[in-house]
Amino acid sequence: MSETVINARWIAPVDGRRRWLENHAVVVRQGRIAAILPRDDAARAHPDAEVVDRPHHLLIPGLINAHTHAAMNLMRGVANDLPLMPWLQEHIWPLEGQFMSQAFVADGTDLAMAEMIRGGTTCFNDMYFFPDVAADRVDRAGMRAGIGMILIDFPTVWAANPDEYLDKGLAVRDEWRHHERIVTPFAPHAPYTVSDGPLTKMRTYADEMDVRVHMHVHETAHEVNNAVEQHGQRPLARLDALGLLTPNLLAVHMTQLTDAEIERCAAAGVHVIHSPESNLKLASGLAPVQRLRDAGVNVALGTDGAASNNDLDMIGEMRTAALIGKIAGDDAAAVSADAALEMATIAGARALGIADETGSIEVGKAADLAAVDLSALETRPVFDPIAALVYSASREQVTDTWVAGRALMRDRRLTTLDLDDVMQRTDAWADKLAAFAAAQTKS
Incomplete structure (x- = not known):
């Protein structure tokens, strides 16, 4: 059975019980969160899993x-x-x-x-x-x-x-x-x-x-x-x-x-x-x-x-x-x-109406997750990772995004969308809209 273990410095479950967990891992199986464990316990319990190490990151619900x-x-x-x-x-x-x-x-x-x-x-x-x-x-x-x-x-x-x-x-x-x-x-x-x-x-x-x-x-x-x-x-x-x-x-x-x-x-x-x-x-x-x-x-x-x-x-x-x-x-x-x-x-x-499926990091929910690197100068020192995220971090510090356990971005690289193709199509539309706006201004 294919499993992935995502190790993170901090995890913010947003579950109403714990603000964050430190040095924990999320175990993902068949697109869902199978376990949330201390990092060493996850390594022992899931020795054959793919491991994604994010040692300076805050893992949040998508x-x-x-x-x-x-x-x-x-x-x-x-x-x-x-x-x-x-x-x-x-x-x-x-x-x-x-x-x-x-x-x-x-x-x-x-x-x-x-x-x-x-x-x-x-x-x-x-x-x-x-x-x-x-x-x-x-x-x-x-x-x-x-x-x-x-x-x-x-x-x-x-x-x-x-x-x-x-x-x-x-x-x-x-x-x-x-x-x-x-x-x-x-x-x-x-x-x-x-x-x-x-x-x-x-x-x-x-x-x-x-x-x-x-x-x-x-x-x-x-x-x-x-x-x-x-x-x-x-x-x-x-x-x-x-x-x-x-x-x-x-x-x-x-x-x-x-x-x-x-x-x-x-x-x-x-x-x-x-x-x-x-x-x-x-x-x-x-x-x-x-x-x-x-x-x-x-x-x-x-x-x-x-x-x-x-x-x-x-x-x-x-x-x-x-x-x-x-x-x-x-x-x-x-x-x-x-x-x-x-x-x-x-x-x-x-x-x-999908809170049973997503929105927090809890066992049984879909593995909709994002990893934010807080090691940047702009977010150091980190006394409170949630405050660092909200008040100091930028979206460029997001390194990984998963939906139902599938990585849609890994290490800042999109996996399901071709970035160059998206930008080329965008530029073509920009030319059309700009030409129309210019013609409207002249008239």
Whole structure:
């Protein structure tokens, strides 16, 4: 029976019991964690196993990026220093209208996955067009993902109307529902782009199938104020009236919240996905993360798309979440390093409904892991490896990434994606998008 023993200086299980273990090993068998033992005990008990020594590394659960638009990596930096609605309406939507295709999504998703793997991310939760194509790329690359069944009122190259979005999304679900690494939540874009009828129909499906719903909610004050003007109520109240505030809802951003709304989300079991760097860049606001956590709300972490971040760096996202969480909470103890790591791992797994499978280093779970070299000058000395990870480390210090025991990166070398090929395809798209943007500027 093939086994691998991964030796590490530190292991952060994120299991709610131990902050870290020192000089321990994780034993991997058939893609799952078979044992967690002191290093010498693992060597004696598994003498024939392949051994991966990482003597200066912190081994963590694979990071879970709980909110992405992966293919938007091809639009990284295309429009900067703008608020959300001008950014969307004047730049992103016109580009999508011109270039959106199966090839765009395939190449953009590969670019995003290469970046995420190199940063220790093993799972991402996506919301974008052509989810069938994205699922195929995930399958090929070996990552784990939530592939959203996108829903929006207006026509796109993917679907002409809400009924077609739902039909095509459900077809994607049927195709991938038994895949061991892919789940398929519904992905209605936002309250301001999806009307009551489609949301009600989708909610019925979600309730019947017990499927997650991944949606931008309360992203900006402008969104909330417009909703009050148009509907006479705030977006969360409208979603509540439609029966959508349940443990299946993954509410992304949530920067504009009253105490009563926080209490309602906690009572309903809503998951919140925090995207701090995108919120900062678009000046959308600060989510009250510590207040949400104190109320008992599960808060996970996501980067948003690289067009508004401009990266998919979950280590950087942890640092930003911890730092601005202290400002938002007016408390230096708010959103600790441990809390940030939890948000980037097991909280994301809980949000996606896959916490029994991944999100922590525990016997029986899938071996979704990342090794971070803390021997660099920039992370020395190491008094607390979790604090070193969150406050000092960079994604370039990730050396190895495994999903279900399979090395997707070993010693900084991608094993399932051809880096040169990904970059060549990216450069070809960059030329096309740049030419279009230049022509738009002249006209």
